[in-house]
Amino acid sequence: MSGPFSDVGNTIFENKSVLTESYQPDTILERDEEIEAYSHALQDILFGREPENIFLYGKAGLGKTAVTTYMMNELLAEVDTRPEADHVHIHKINCNGRTLFMVVRELVNELLPENASPFPKRGLGTGDAFDELYAQLDRIGGTHLFVIDEIDHLEDVNTLLYELPRARANDHISNAFVGIVGISNDYTFRQSLSPKVKDTLMETEISFSPYDAAELQTILQYRADKAFRDGVCKQSAIAKAAALAAQDMGNARQAIDFLRVGSEVAERTGEAHVTDEHIERARGLVRRGRLENKIRDQTEHAQYILEAIARLAETDDLPARSKAVQTVYETVADSHGATPLTTLKSVQDHLSDLQMLGFLIRHERNHGRSGGQYYEYELNLDQEIILETRAEIARHT
Structure with a gap:
């Protein structure tokens, strides 16, 4: 008796993970200007100076997180070659669904010594959490970059953005430097901040605009070369996926989804090549899936x-x-x-x-x-x- 997987034959994929959202490319394509601005904003760290605050703006799927991951990795590698630079610590946190207390508490627990008891969930307030955060920063020393994703989702964001950048000026810390990398899908986020926070931040703003069809085609070609076996994916299919995504949202994530789902359609129907028709069918499936996820959220x-x-x-x-x-x-x-x-x-x-x-x-x-x-x-x-x-x-x- 045959099993449920007995008729699974050859796959059209060489490395399907390249088409997933979690894949971090070795090379960042079509974001040279943003990388240059990012590099300039981070360069003080290489000389042991206090880092600039950086804010990234742009809709989902425009490369903000991928570029940030790439830049943090490159920074850590470069710091190791620079005798003037302090040791750099990267702390990443997502604000979606979290209160200010939860955010600060999570940062504290990340910094605490390995055998220390975690900061309590109840019984202490946000001010106590900030005090402990400052104590741990000074204990560790060095330069600390807080990468805060979906920062616009944090209700009491003004407090966070006033406290952290001014921690050294307000004598809360003396042995460490602090910088913030804020990531937001809302281009108008800065307008919602209080005047004193705007004056405190003095941040570098990097705006990520939607990709055009040519840029998306370059990104998809890079992914397709790694994802598929030789000759599987038609060039016209890559061009169609790029064009459809450019017409809709200018979103690399959407374009990659079109290519992945289209290839899954081809494989499921036993076809040897990914064609324009598969991409067209993927368009409806991806749109429906995204809407379903959006409803669930x-x-x-x-x-x-x-x-x-x-x-x-x-x-x-x-x-x-x-x-x-x-x-x-x-x-x-x-x-x-x-x-x-x-x-x-x-x-x-x-x-x-x-x-x-x-x-x-x-x-x-x-x-x-x-x-x-x-x-x-x-x-x-x-x-x-x-x-x-x-x-x-x-x-x-």
């Missing part, structure tokens, strides 16, 4: 509100006002055994957030003094994706 009640709007779409009752959405939302929340949000304002806040994230289209209505001014909402994606994703989530909760 929303809070519980935001998902219930999306499900409610999808239900309204099923009955052709969109666009709808927030009160109509609230009525269906309450029914949806009840059906999942959850207590609905009690105020219309809470529902309206979620609707506004979902509209900004691209899930919804908002129409402003103005009927003058008789009817007043209000918003109506409708979906900006297929309702079936929402309902199927929500059903899948419900099955596993």
Whole structure:
């Protein structure tokens, strides 16, 4: 009797991991200007001087994290050859879903001696965590770069960005230098900071713009040469994946996804080459997968509100006002055994957030003094994706 893998034959891949999100390329392509700006901002470290603060801006998939990983590795290697440079410590943290206390506590625990008890989760405040952080920085000495990803997701970001850069000036530390590398998907993030924080940072800003089709084709060619066996991937397929991604988001991650999923389609159907047709089929699969992940990333009640709007779409009752959405939302929340949000304002806040994230289209209505001014909402994606994703989530909760 044959097993489930008995008919698996040869693969078209030489090294499929090259097409995954976690792959860190040896060479960074099409980001020479950003690397030059990054290098200039870090150069003081090579002479034992206090580092500049650096902020990277750009949408997801534009190379911010890959370039940062590359630059940190290059910096560490170069520091080893420079007698004037202090020892450099790189601390990476993601702010998504974390409070300021959680961020500082995690940094403290990374710096504590191996046999020390971790900083407690309860009983002490954020100020205590900062005090311990400063104590550990001074104990270790050297230059410390804090690479803070999704920094715009941190609610009390002003405190973090005031405390760390001024730690030495405020006499919290004397044996160490501190620098911040902030990474944000929000180009307007700096505008939200307090005036005193803006004055304190004096940072170098590096903006990552979307790739064009030619740049994406260069990146995909590099990946394809490593990922596939010789002659497997058609040049036209690489060009198509690059063109589709450039037309949509200018996003390298999306372009690589098109190529990976297209090649999976080819392999699954037993074809020897990856063609334009496979890339076209991948386009729909990738878009659907990204939307599903985006839905799963929303809070519980935001998902219930999306499900409610999808239900309204099923009955052709969109666009709808927030009160109509609230009525269906309450029914949806009840059906999942959850207590609905009690105020219309809470529902309206979620609707506004979902509209900004691209899930919804908002129409402003103005009927003058008789009817007043209000918003109506409708979906900006297929309702079936929402309902199927929500059903899948419900099955596993």
